[in-house]
Amino acid sequence: MPRHTSIIILPEIQSSGLRSQEAKKWQQPNFEPDIIFLVIHYFIPHHKNNFRALALQIPFLVFYPLFLSFLLIFISQFGTIRPGVLGIFSKINIQEVIEATNKVRAQNGEPTFKTNDALNAAANQKAQDMVQSGYWAHISPTGKTPWDFIKENGYFYSVAGENLARDFYDVSSMISAWMASPSHRENILNKEFSEIGVGMAQGSVAGRETIFVVQMFATPTPGAQLAQTKPAETKPAPEVAALPKTISQKLELEGKETPQEKTPVQIQIQTKGAGEVIDVQELAAKSPLLDYFTVQKSLALAVITFLLILFFFDFAFAARLKLARPVGHPAAHFTFLLLALFFVWYTNSGLIL
């Protein structure tokens, strides 16, 4: 015999779980729905809505994914119409990246990095190159390695490494992402690195607004210090071999060329489109009011929280009134949505490489 296939009809006064006075009022023939009735009717199961909040009945349930998709698409398109209002927005600042990296090193008992202008320039050029050539990798499509950028800036190293990040909203989440990845963490905490350079570029890649952050670590060749006093002894730095996933390179200490940069360094360069370099302060002034990802995440959190509240009431009332209704398992729905809430909460806009 089938179980639980019919609705249990409880006495109307008790069944709603509402005050009997309220329920009596609703049964009068001349009753006109007021705001309290509508709120209860839409959000709380009772006899007038067949023991299921109207907002959880099928027509409404269909509306949620449609409404959400429409809003999320609208938000992603709105930035192209009004870039001043909605767009990619990042609170990342290069000095903060260096300070946060040094803080993490200090917390792990490692000496802090010295900022090097040549490494800063190399990291900036790498970030710009990724925007202009539209790639996201340690090696460019033309085969240029991070070491090429470093050497082009007159820095000769015994050990070097590179961490990449994109689309992070703030420094702390970016550093957390790197620290959560063993290979990136190894670069940040590597005892053999003594200097750091950070670069940043913003631009449109494959039709999508993106912010790249490049972190370069290195230790100059010991000969480099020597070279400043004994230039006659300098030799070119050795060539670099194939790259591991997160790049950390060790070289035999043969190169003894002058390591320091010879050109003035722009600390932070941002680009928009191919090759167009925009002044940092000008870009900061043009930053959108809201960030795409934050708005989309907030919207998703709001919809899931709304559904969670509805299913909580549905579950609570069904349990209290011992209702057996031909509907889905409200406690399971509640748990599923709770998991979805966790998913959204832990979704990050950024990527690391």
Next chain:
Amino acid sequence: MKKELAYELFHNFVLILFFGFAFWAFYLLRYQKILQFLVVAVVAAFYLLWGIGYHWARKTLAPAIFFEYFILALTVFLIGLFLLFLS
């Protein structure tokens, strides 16, 4: 009655176990969007199947119930798709 309770416990245990695993996997794979999206897609598909299995075992499966699970799974899948790929 005992059989019904056993059904209920078994289904709920499977659901909680799977959700716990998904919770752990999603956290472990943070910053790996493709794998995180895979977790979301698998969880959404699993929930739909779990709903069908649960109601089928209780002989309460109806188109409206299937649709309810489908809509919830779809909503979570779309959220994952937009936040992990299209944002």
